[in-house]
Amino acid sequence: MSDAGLLLPEFDEETAPFWEAAARGELVVQRCDACGRLRFPPRPVCPWCQSFKFSWPAMSGRASVWSFVVPHPPLLPAYGDVAPYNVIVVALEEDPTIRMVGNLVVSEGAPINSVDPATIEIGESVRVVFERVADDVVLPRWVRA
Ligand SMILES: [Zn+2]
Numbered sequence: 001m002s003d004a005g006l007l008l009p010e011f012d013e014e015t016a017p018f019w020e021a022a023a024r025g026e027l028v029v030q031r032c033d034a035c036g037r038l039r040f041p042p043r044p045v046c047p048w049c050q051s052f053k054f055s056w057p058a059m060s061g062r063a064s065v066w067s068f069v070v071p072h073p074p075l076l077p078a079y080g081d082v083a084p085y086n087v088i089v090v091a092l093e094e095d096p097t098i099r100m101v102g103n104l105v106v107s108e109g110a111p112i113n114s115v116d117p118a119t120i121e122i123g124e125s126v127r128v129v130f131e132r133v134a135d136d137v138v139l140p141r142w143v144r145a
Contacts, residue, residue: 002134005078009137014042017056023138027128028056029098038095061128062145063090066099070117085113090126090142104142105129112141 002008011019021028029038034051045052068088073080085103092098103112104120108129125145132138 002137005076006133007076008134009139014044018042019137021056021058022130022140023132023136025130025138027059027061027140029059029092029094030054031057038092038098040098040100059092059094059128062093063100063126063128063142064093064096065089065104065120065122065124065126066091066096067122068104068117068120082111082113084117085111086115086117086120088120088126088142100140102140102142104144105131107143108141 009015009019018028029040030042031038031054032046032049032051033053033055035046035049037046037048039047046054066089068086070084070086071079072083075083087101088104089099089101092100104115104126105112106114109131126142127145128140129143130138131141
């Protein structure tokens with residue numbers, strides 16, 4: 001948890017390349033070097049061909065809203081203070097079965113309650129932006145494309 005009371009990701013050997021890329025402003029996903037399929041979240045073995053070989057290609061950052069929710073209190077204080085906000089699930093353009101959870105914001109650096117949740121539409125196009133939320137944590141977030 002950050003000083004501001006935000007829940008932060010825990011890095012480990014498998015997920016570190018994702019977070020290191022986010023800190024550089026890149027969205028990366030694991031790709032199996034044997035069968036070529038993308039996979040997310042990161043894991044050591046391909047679920048389709050069981051290969052241990054993989055790489056981390058950069059994605060375009062283009063995606064569409066696959067689903068979303070609007071959290072309301074009771075929430076942790078840091079989140080309750082900004083509720084209602086949105087939590088979206090996006091499907092990546094490169095492979096719509098690759099889905100990530102994030103927030104839709106009006107612009108890079110805008111707060112997570114900057115988009116009226118009533119205006120969010122399933123299927124709308126978004127693109128990734130990055131926001132540093134702690135010294136060592138940069139989160140991918142999403143803006144309308
Ligand atoms: Zn594979």
